[in-house]
Amino acid sequence: MDGLLTWIFSVLAAIMLFLHGLSAFSDEMSRLGGERLRLALQRLTRSDWRGSLLGAVFTALVQSSSAVTSMAVGLANNRTLTERSAVSVMIGANVGTTLTAWLVAMKVSGLGPLFVTLGCAWSLIGPRPWRPYGKALFYFGLIFLALDLISQGLAPLAAGPWLAQRHAALGSPLLALLAGAVLTGLVQSSSVVSGLAVLPVSQTVLAPGVAVWLVAGANIGTTSTAFLASSALDATARRLALLNTGFNVLGVLLFATVLQPLIAWILRQHIPPAQQVALVHSVFNLAAAMAALALLPPMWPRLETWMRSRS
Known part of the structure; x- marks a missing residue:
């Protein structure tokens, strides 16, 4: 029991650390950058497509859509980004995270300790101004450090024998979709679930047709991080997180309907099964992002009114 309590409080502490880090970073960026930072980000995200490209590139670099979407919500909360710019960045983040499926063996790690060390050293011994x-x-x-701690603390739930014993049950697309969403919500990282989907396929433990539904479910589960981040911010931030979830659900609906013929064709190609899953992951997220960006302009007036309403 003592071990269980220690584990529970360790996970809760990591979550609290994440919330504090996000809030403090958002405050610091707003205070230091001021109007210059706001104008620079507005230039980089002045169109939906450029904002999405920024989100995709940044996510590909840091390998964490959770961190990018959370920071987009935080920066919108402090008016460094407009609500529409934040939405476009979050849409692009889903595309950037697909690189993980291709580079599971070379996953970027260690960013949290690196930046914490550099930041602390700079604030102590750097030029005073x-x-x-x-x-x-x-x-x-x-x-990033808090996200790593959350993933490390909860990863045993996803990688334990429970999942291996239930591969047969995951033959149902709906169950696989739900499993991907729940696992991603638990470990706070779609990268973890993408790895769990790709690696067993390469070892012929999991069928590619099942793995792609796990990956699709991860797109829904990863939105929980934005909800977690917005819980410490205002109502507009919480609605941004809800809107992010809506776009991700739209993507999964496309996956389950319109994209199924294309996905079936990819799964019939004579390429390694793990690459099939990675390719489906990329095509799915790219198509979902393009659909979201196409819908955003006509929908924005109503969405903006809803996000800024007091009710």
Whole structure:
């Protein structure tokens, strides 16, 4: 029982660390950047497509759509990003995270400790006028460090014998979809679930047709991080998180209907099964992002009114 309590409080502490890191980073960026940062980000995200490209590239670099979507919500909360820019960045983040499926063996890691160390050292021994920037870098690293701690603390639930004993039950697309969403919500990382989907396929433990539904479910589960981040912010941030979930659900609906002929064709190709899953993951997220970006302009007036309403 003592071990169980220690594990529970360790996970809760990591979640609290994540919330504090996000809130503090958002405050520091707003205070340090001010109007110059706001104008620079507005230039980079002044169109939906450019904002999505920024989100995709940044997510591909840091290998964490959870961190990118959370920071987009936080920066919108402090008005550094507009609500529409934040939405476009979150749409792009889903595309950027597909790189993980292709590079499971080379997954980027260690960003949290690196930035925490550099930020702390800079704030202590850097040139005095520039030391405040070290604090922002420290909190930036704290976000990644907390996400790593959450994933490490909860990963045994996803990688344990429970999943291996239920591969047969996951033959149902609906069950596989739900399993992917739940596992991603637990470990707070779609990268973990993508790895769990790709690696067993390469070892012929899991069928590609099942793995792709797990990956699709991960797209829904990963939205829980934005909800977690928005819980410490205002109502607009919470509605942004809800909107992000809506777009991801739309993507899964496309996956389950319109994209099924294309997915079936990919799964029939004579390429390694693990690459089939990675390719489906990429095509699915790219198609979902393009659909979301096409719908965003006509829907935005109503969405903006809803997000800024008091009710």
